[in-house]
Amino acid sequence: MAAQASQPARWSDRFEEGLHPAIERFNASIGFDITLLQQDLDASIAHARMLGRCGVISVAEADQLIAALETVRTEAAEGHFRPGLEDEDVHFAVEHRLIALIGPLGKKLHTGRSRNDQVGTDLRLWLRQAIDGLDAGLRRFQQALLDQADSHLHTLIPGYTHLQRAQPLSLAHHLLAYVEMAERDRQRLADVRGRVNISPLGAAALAGTPVPIDRRLTANDLGFEAIYANSLDAVSDRDFAVEFSAAASLILVHLSRLSEEVILWASEEFGFVRLTDRCATGSSLMPQKKNPDVPELVRGKAGRVFGHLMGLLTMIKGLPLAYNKDFQEDKEALFDVVRTTADCLEAMAILLEEGIRFRPERLEQAVAADFSNATDVADYLVARGVPFREAYQLVGGLVKTCLSEGLLLKDLPLERWRELHPAFEADIHAAIEPRQVVAARRSEGGTGFERVAEQLQRCRERLGPQPEPQAPAP
Numbered sequence: 001m002a003a004q005a006s007q008p009a010r011w012s013d014r015f016e017e018g019l020h021p022a023i024e025r026f027n028a029s030i031g032f033d034i035t036l037l038q039q040d041l042d043a044s045i046a047h048a049r050m051l052g053r054c055g056v057i058s059v060a061e062a063d064q065l066i067a068a069l070e071t072v073r074t075e076a077a078e079g080h081f082r083p084g085l086e087d088e089d090v091h092f093a094v095e096h097r098l099i100a101l102i103g104p105l106g107k108k109l110h111t112g113r114s115r116n117d118q119v120g121t122d123l124r125l126w127l128r129q130a131i132d133g134l135d136a137g138l139r140r141f142q143q144a145l146l147d148q149a150d151s152h153l154h155t156l157i158p159g160y161t162h163l164q165r166a167q168p169l170s171l172a173h174h175l176l177a178y179v180e181m182a183e184r185d186r187q188r189l190a191d192v193r194g195r196v197n198i199s200p201l202g203a204a205a206l207a208g209t210p211v212p213i214d215r216r217l218t219a220n221d222l223g224f225e226a227i228y229a230n231s232l233d234a235v236s237d238r239d240f241a242v243e244f245s246a247a248a249s250l251i252l253v254h255l256s257r258l259s260e261e262v263i264l265w266a267s268e269e270f271g272f273v274r275l276t277d278r279c280a281t282g283s284s285l286m287p288q289k290k291n292p293d294v295p296e297l298v299r300g301k302a303g304r305v306f307g308h309l310m311g312l313l314t315m316i317k318g319l320p321l322a323y324n325k326d327f328q329e330d331k332e333a334l335f336d337v338v339r340t341t342a343d344c345l346e347a348m349a350i351l352l353e354e355g356i357r358f359r360p361e362r363l364e365q366a367v368a369a370d371f372s373n374a375t376d377v378a379d380y381l382v383a384r385g386v387p388f389r390e391a392y393q394l395v396g397g398l399v400k401t402c403l404s405e406g407l408l409l410k411d412l413p414l415e416r417w418r419e420l421h422p423a424f425e426a427d428i429h430a431a432i433e434p435r436q437v438v439a440a441r442r443s444e445g446g447t448g449f450e451r452v453a454e455q456l457q458r459c460r461e462r463l464g465p466q467p468e469p470q471a472p473a474p
């Protein structure tokens with residue numbers, strides 16, 4: 001049976017029978033690659049314009065193609081462009097509509113290109129825009145951290161190693177650590193963007209084309225920084241998808257670590273933050289509960305993004321050059337990585353903006369009631385000429401005694417200190433006071449208040465003013 005007249009022809013006359021309906025469904029990507037419609041139109045317009053400029057078609061023909069492609073865009077905006085399974089993918093869907101709109105001229109658009117370079121072009125254009133959106137999301141997250149840090153420069157929080165109380169910190173210092181992580185995330189995205197922003201268009205199926213095209217014209221028109229040097233590499237390369245997913249995975253690692261901290265902080269046991277009603281949910285059974293669903297979801301969603309990274313690596317690793325249909329699987333992965341990362345960044349920014357309130361009184365109590373100033377006792381002796389290791393041993397013994405007597409270091413009277421070592425003076429009590437302990441850590445990058453104030457200032461300058469919110473991408 002020949003291809004039915006009602007269905008748009010996709011294949012050449014070589015085919016005699018239509019696809020099995022289940023295989024048609026299995027093969028089609030239109031259900032998800034319609035996401036690339038705007039990019040497909042942009043790339044087709046650039047291609048048509050180039051064909052006109054290179055004399056492959058007349059300029060008048062190019063103008064007609066461009067106008068018809070813009071008509072498809074308008075139809076889509078008005079909800080009248082509804083491709084079906086028989087269109088297979090977004091590239092065929094646009095071409096079919098074009099031919100329906102303007103007849104035989106529409107059949108000239110695909111001159112000198114293939115869906116292989118076309119899909120690669122669309123995907124790169126889409127991802128480039130998505131990366132810019134994620135950068136804006138990271139900036140908002142950084143701003144939210146900076147605003148909290150601003151209010152909590154002088155709030156103390158216990159610092160942990162091995163989740164055991166270690167040394168007290170300025171809360172701002174703790175928050176600024178996440179600003180630095182987000183800064184590296186932004187750098188990584190910018191770096192990946194450079195390799196996303198290279199045009200494969202004109203590589204055609206795999207080998208280039210005898211049609212006298214100009215790849216640099218389409219690349220310039222579409223804002224690409226360069227063109228792929230090798231046509232095989234151009235249509236076979238999905239490194240950018242992997243690199244991007246790896247960069248997104250690290251964003252999720254960072255968001256997930258902060259989520260874990262917020263979840264701990266919001267527990268009765270820590271009590272360092274209160275969840276506001278804006279971002280917390282209740283239990284259907286236990287009326288007393290307020291649950292940190294937002295950070296829990298972010299922590300959970302990290303797994304999806306890592307999964308896509310692994311999926312992409314695995315999908316690519318066995319593929320011979322050049323294009324293979326396996327690549328069709330890259331789209332849903334990338335779309336989900338972008339959506340999940342953007343959603344998590346937004347949710348965490350909102351959580352910081354209005355979802356949590358730090359409890360300075362509880363934090364203050366926490367740092368006042370532990371041995372996290374023990375190192376400072378040793379440092380006190382070191383400053384008075386005692387070798388560090390000897391001081392360390394002495395203080396260890398002292399902590400042991402205090403624990404057995406149920407005392408804190410600050411409770412010990414001066415005589416007890418002097419019994420331990422004659423270098424102790426009356427100023428020992430002030431020296432181990434948590435605020436003093438924090439203030440004293442003046443080394444570069446340390447938690448001393450002046451240092452943190454400098455860090456905060458540098459972070460603010462680096463971030464600059466927040467841009468005006470942009471209209472969401474179509």
Ligand code: ARG
Binds near residue numbers: 033089328331
């Ligand atoms: N839908 C395909 C994809 O997503 C487009 C490219 C198809 N190319 C081909 N030679 N079958 O990868």
